[in-house]
Amino acid sequence: MLFNSQLLNGDTCLRVQGESENLLGTGIVFDGVQLDCTTNNEGDNVQAVQDFLDSSNVSEGASLPPAGTLPADGFFEQNSTIGADVDSWKGTWTFGI
Structure with missing residues (x-):
């Protein structure tokens, strides 16, 4: 698992081959990763x-x-709201003392 990382300036960022290919998406997980090498991906089944x-x-x-930019995940939806102070979500709640 690799989270919130950058792999930069190497000859090869990632080589997955052999039995390791069966781990894609289960034992091999990337989230918030940037790959920027001469070759980002090499192995048996590129x-x-x-x-x-x-x-x-x-x-x-x-x-x-x-x-x-939305991540490539169906969970996320485009929204025109930017920021946190939106009147519509707080409705008729009471604020203050």
């Missing part, structure tokens, strides 16, 4: 690993996604 990366919270290359 396409299977790339499919895994495409479905994970991973960015590849020197640039980061623009602010407000």
Whole structure:
């Protein structure tokens, strides 16, 4: 598992091969990871690993996604609200003393 990390400037960021391919998505988990190496992904089945990366919270290359870009996850929905002080959610609740 690798969380909130950057792998930068190496010859190869990631090599998954052999029996390790069976761990994609279970024993191998990336969340909030940026890969930026000469070769980001190499191994026996580059396409299977790339499919895994495409479905994970991973960015590849020197640039980061623009602010407000939704992760590739169906749970998240586009929302026009920015900020936390939105009247509609607090409704008729009483504030103060």
